[in-house]
Amino acid sequence: MKFIFDKDTWQEIYSGIRKNKVRTGITIIGVMWGIFLLVVLLGAARGIENKFNDLFGDFATNSVFVWAQSTSKPFKGFQEGKKMTLKMSDMDAINREVKGLEFVVPRHQGQAQVIHQFKSGNFGIYGDYPTLDKVQKKNLVYGRFINENDIKEKKKICVIEEEIYKQLFDTDSYPIGEYIKINSINYKIVGMYKEGNVGGGGPQGAIHIPFTTFQQVYNRGNTVGWFMITGKPEFDIKQIEADVKLLLRNLHKVHPNDNRAFGSFNLGERIAKVTGFLTGMQFLTWFVGIATLIAGVFAIGNILLITVKERTKEIGIRRAIGAKPWEIKRQIILESVFLTTLAGALGIIFGGFALMLIDLGMNAMGDEAPMLNPTVDIPVILIATVTLVVLGTLIGMIPAQIAVSIKPIEALRDE
Amino acid sequence: MIQIKNLHKSYPIGKDSLHVLKGLNLHIKEGEFVSIMGSSGSGKSTLLNIVGLLDTHDKGDYFLDGQKIENLDEKKAAILRNKFLGFVFQSFNLINYKTALENVALPLYYKGMGRKERQKIALEYLDKVGLKDWAKHLPNELSGGQKQRVAIARALVTKPKVVLADEPTGALDSTTTDSVMELLKEINDEGMTVFVITHEEEVAAQTKRIVRLKDGQIISDELTNNLNK
Numbered sequence: 001m002k003f004i005f006d007k008d009t010w011q012e013i014y015s016g017i018r019k020n021k022v023r024t025g026i027t028i029i030g031v032m033w034g035i036f037l038l039v040v041l042l043g044a045a046r047g048i049e050n051k052f053n054d055l056f057g058d059f060a061t062n063s064v065f066v067w068a069q070s071t072s073k074p075f076k077g078f079q080e081g082k083k084m085t086l087k088m089s090d091m092d093a094i095n096r097e098v099k100g101l102e103f104v105v106p107r108h109q110g111q112a113q114v115i116h117q118f119k120s121g122n123f124g125i126y127g128d129y130p131t132l133d134k135v136q137k138k139n140l141v142y143g144r145f146i147n148e149n150d151i152k153e154k155k156k157i158c159v160i161e162e163e164i165y166k167q168l169f170d171t172d173s174y175p176i177g178e179y180i181k182i183n184s185i186n187y188k189i190v191g192m193y194k195e196g197n198v199g200g201g202g203p204q205g206a207i208h209i210p211f212t213t214f215q216q217v218y219n220r221g222n223t224v225g226w227f228m229i230t231g232k233p234e235f236d237i238k239q240i241e242a243d244v245k246l247l248l249r250n251l252h253k254v255h256p257n258d259n260r261a262f263g264s265f266n267l268g269e270r271i272a273k274v275t276g277f278l279t280g281m282q283f284l285t286w287f288v289g290i291a292t293l294i295a296g297v298f299a300i301g302n303i304l305l306i307t308v309k310e311r312t313k314e315i316g317i318r319r320a321i322g323a324k325p326w327e328i329k330r331q332i333i334l335e336s337v338f339l340t341t342l343a344g345a346l347g348i349i350f351g352g353f354a355l356m357l358i359d360l361g362m363n364a365m366g367d368e369a370p371m372l373n374p375t376v377d378i379p380v381i382l383i384a385t386v387t388l389v390v391l392g393t394l395i396g397m398i399p400a401q402i403a404v405s406i407k408p409i410e411a412l413r414d415e
Numbered sequence: 416m417i418q419i420k421n422l423h424k425s426y427p428i429g430k431d432s433l434h435v436l437k438g439l440n441l442h443i444k445e446g447e448f449v450s451i452m453g454s455s456g457s458g459k460s461t462l463l464n465i466v467g468l469l470d471t472h473d474k475g476d477y478f479l480d481g482q483k484i485e486n487l488d489e490k491k492a493a494i495l496r497n498k499f500l501g502f503v504f505q506s507f508n509l510i511n512y513k514t515a516l517e518n519v520a521l522p523l524y525y526k527g528m529g530r531k532e533r534q535k536i537a538l539e540y541l542d543k544v545g546l547k548d549w550a551k552h553l554p555n556e557l558s559g560g561q562k563q564r565v566a567i568a569r570a571l572v573t574k575p576k577v578v579l580a581d582e583p584t585g586a587l588d589s590t591t592t593d594s595v596m597e598l599l600k601e602i603n604d605e606g607m608t609v610f611v612i613t614h615e616e617e618v619a620a621q622t623k624r625i626v627r628l629k630d631g632q633i634i635s636d637e638l639t640n641n642l643n644k
Contacts, residue, residue, distance in 0.1 A: 008524055015512055317508045320469060321569065322497025322525040325489045404489065409469040412508065 013335050020307060024339065027303045031296030031343035032350065035384055038289025039351025039376050044358065045282045047371030052274060054372050062102075062233055063135060064241040065265040066248070067226035072260035076253050084252055084261050086224040093251055094227070098243045100235025105131045108214045108225035114207065115181040116168040123164055124206045125182060127214020127225070135230045143176045143191030150190075150210040157213075158182070159191040161205025182207065185217060237268030293384070294391065300339050301395035304332060308399040315403050316411025329400040336396025337389055344388040348381055416480060416576060416608050417443040417466060423474035424461055435461045437631040438475070443610065445576070448603040448641075450611040450619040453628035459612050460581065462628070466610065467500055467579045468492045480576050497525055501570025505582035507562040509554040509569075515541060516550040519569045526573060540568040544598060560591030567598055577608045584618050596621045 017024050068084035086106075094104050108127035113120060132138075133145045138159070145159055158180065160168075165175050179186045187209060195205055214220065231240045245262050248254075254261040308315070315328055355374050362369035424436040435458045443449050453459040464470035465477065468487065477484040480499055487495070501522075502508075509518045520537035528536075541547050544564040546557075554562055563583060570578050580599065584592040596618060603609045603623075611622055619625045620639065627635040 008530060019512055313508070314510050317510060318521070318525070319489075319493060320467070320496065320502050320508075321522040322493055322573070324493040324525070327525065407469070409464050412469070412504065 009331070009334065012331055013338055016307070016311075016331075016335055017339075020303075023303055023306075027296075027300050028339060028343040028346070030299040031293065031340055031388070032347040034289065034292035034294075034296035035344050035347030035388065036351045036354070037292050038285070038384060039348055039381070040354045040358075041285040041289055042282070042380060043351070043355040043374040043376045044371060045278070045285045046376065047358070047362065047374030048281070049278050050372040050374075051370060052278065061271045062235075062237050062268045063228060063230040064237055064244070064268060065226055065228055066241070066244055067263050069260055069263045071254050071258050073255040073258045075255035075258065078253065084254070086227065086248075088222045088224060090248060090251060091224065091227065094229070094244055094247060097247050098240060100231050100240055102230040102232050103131050103135050103228075105129055105135055105228040105230075106211060106224040106226075107132070107228060108211060108218070108220060108223075110214070110218060112183045112207075114164070114168065116178070119168045121164070121167050125214070126206055126208045127211040127218075127220075128208045129211050132208070132228070135228055138191075138193040139195075140191050140193045142174070143189070145191055145193075146208060146210050151212050154212040154216050155210055156185060156187045157190045157210065158187040159193065159208040160189055161207070162192060162194045163205035164207060165192055180207075182209070183217070231268070237266060237272075241266050241269075289384075290387070293388070296343070297340055297388070297391040297395050300336055300343075300392065301398055304336055304339075304396060304399040305402065308332065308403045311403075312406055312411045315406070316408045319408040320412060325404040328404050329397075332400040332403055333393055333396035336399075337392040340388045340392030340395075341385070344385055348384070351376070416445045416447070417441070417610070418478040419466075419475065420477075421475040422462075422465065422472050422477060424458075424465060424470075424472050435631050436465075436472070439631075439633060441626065441633065441636075443577075443608060445608055446603070446606050448600070448609045448611075448623040449626060450613055450622040450624070451626050451628060452613060452616075452619050454614060456630075457628040458631040459614075459628050463579055463581050463610070463612050466577075467502060468496050493525075497522060497573060499576045501573065501575040501578045503563070503566050503570050503578065503580035503583045505585040507554070507559075507566045507586070509562055509565060511554050514551050514553055515546060515557065515565045518554070518565055519572050522569060522573045537568070537572055540572045541565070543571070544568045558591070559587050560594055563587060563591070563595050564598060567595070567602070571602065571607075575607075577610055578602065580609065580611045582613055583611060584613065584615065589617075592618065 066086075068086045070084060071078065071080050071082045074080045088106065091104050091106050095101065106129060110125045110127075111122060112125045114123050128146055129151060130146050130148060138145050141162060143159070146157070149155070150157055160175065160180070168180060169175055169178070175189045175192050178189050180189060181187075215222070227244075229240065229244060231237045241264055245264060246256065248262050249256055249258060252261070318328065319325070355376065358371065358374050362371045362374070419439055419441040422436055422439040423434070425432040425434040427433075439462065451459045451462060461470065465472050466479075468479075468484065471487070479495070484495075509515075510521070513521070516534060516537050519540055520533040523533040523536060538547065538550060541550050544567055546561060546564055546568070549557060549561060549565075554565070557565065567578075567583075578599070583599070584595055587595060599609050599611065600621065609622075611618065613619055621641065622639065623641050624636070624638050626633055
């Protein structure tokens with residue numbers, strides 16, 4: 001391997017390349033374009049994935065919402081159209097009967113006039129358990145989320161979203177400890193959070209009060225508005241959804257095939273679809289990138305083949321004066337590897353710059369941007385580089401073999 | 416130095432084969448200055464290729480410096496060429512993107528010699544052929560005679576046992592022909608075995624021994640009167 005570090009070897013390569021500047025340049029651009037595409041596409045795919053994760057990051061993605069509707073089939077003496085209501089006892093039953101659950105979070109929802117001093121607005125009010133924070137992470141800016149004590153003592157406290165704070169409070173005021181009036185009842189603010197892009201509160205945010213407080217204040221007895229159910233990652237959320245609904249139909253004496261009695265929204269399933277799409281896109285990216293790369297490497301092989309043909313005589317001379325076949329071969333292979341690696345390095349650098357530019361553009365677009373942090377992992381770059389070197393070596397072997405297969409006597413023959 | 420016994424060589428042409436060398440016997444001793452004469456198709460180039468280890472023979476024996484040449488693979492042939500033989504071609508065969516000095520130094524590169532040493536020796540040989548001042552010039556900046564002298568310097572640089580010259584003056588005018596032949600004579604005077612292939616009587620006349628080939632056979636082998644000079 002000594003020859004790799006030999007100045008003469010490189011001088012030979014340099015002079016070989018210098019002879020065909022334009023062609024070498026064009027070939028390099030071919031491979032460069034391949035790896036450039038690979039880097040940019042992978043970066044973009046990653047950027048979209050990042051954006052997606054950012055949007056849903058605060059949400060437990062393996063989750064399903066279940067709520068009560070009306071029956072659509074008569075059953076056990078009940079007419080169709082019977083109005084269903086979820087109860088707290090359903091939660092215990094679900095927890096007991098359904099396999100693979102992580103959390104079952106009961107929730108209530110309402111809408112109310114909210115007043116703070118001279119400002120007011122109409123906001124969504126949610127009755128929540130502390131576990132909500134587990135399935136739908138609240139990024140608290142100040143204070144805390146609802147805790148068990150609040151639930152037990154049915155405290156008049158609330159956690160508000162930043163948007164609501166902005167509407168009800170003067171800028172620079174500190175909301176924790178302040179009171180707001182919801183339906184004429186004073187609630188003490190204990191926490192403020194910043195909503196991710198997808199949340200339960202809609203565009204104007206939400207106010208969370210203890211679930212038990214909600215039940216009491218709004219006379220909901222022991223009912224539940226809807227359940228947010230999350231499954232353990234290894235369990236199929238669709239199965240959980242079906243199991244829960246079937247259980248509920250049993251508990252509430254609804255026809256087992258009555259699909260209308262309980263409604264549900266399977267977030268996990270929706271997200272799985274998008275994730276599948278992202279995976280497909282990434283696969284496509286690899287495919288396109290590597291295919292382009294291979295095309296580029298073949299171009300290099302082709303160019304070396306032409307170069308070898310053109311240099312037949314020169315190779316013949318070299319062999320006549322004592323070059324061993326291997327010395328000719330390794331020269332050509334090294335030339336191939338050098339060209340592919342150089343082109344690859346340039347492609348990676350330009351790809352990196354392109355991603356930086358895309359990132360700048362995306363940052364300028366803010367929340368509307370379709371991507372977030374478009375990046376490519378270092379291992380991916382390493383894999384691509386190694387692939388290039390290997391492909392370069394393999395493709396270089398073809399012209400190298402042809403170069404030594406021509407007998408020096410034939411190479412030297414005068415036309 | 417070169418000993419050939421009953422050498423045969425034929426080339427396949429389609430289904431038939433062309434019998435080019437038909438049992439040659441030739442013995443060239445060290446320090447001889449031999450020319451092989453013959454019209455085209457007489458087999459003289461084939462003989463040179465076999466002697467130069469660029470081609471293999473079919474039958475017979477070939478000894479180079481006492482070493483029997485048989486079953487050579489390309490690698491061994493390359494090493495032997497580098498060690499024993501220096502080539503001078505009709506069309507010079509210099510590498511056109513390398514300077515005169517680099518061209519001369521190239522065989523030493525394949526010998527595995529270091530760069531500085533290589534260049535120093537190459538420069539000595541360029542000086543010997545009178546082209547020291549042209550060391551940095553590319554072949555296309557040199558005249559035909561100069562190119563051939565660079566080629567001769569390249570052939571000599573590895574201190575070979577035999578210099579093989581294939582029509583060394585074929586592409587030169589008469590004045591430069593004389594200067595090139597003069598150079599070959601000088602080399603021979605220093606003790607080098609020189610083996611020239613030519614079809615020019617004037618060139619052959621300047622050597623010390625003329626071997627005439629016709630249809631793959633030696634028809635005459637005589638010493639010239641240059642021997643005493």
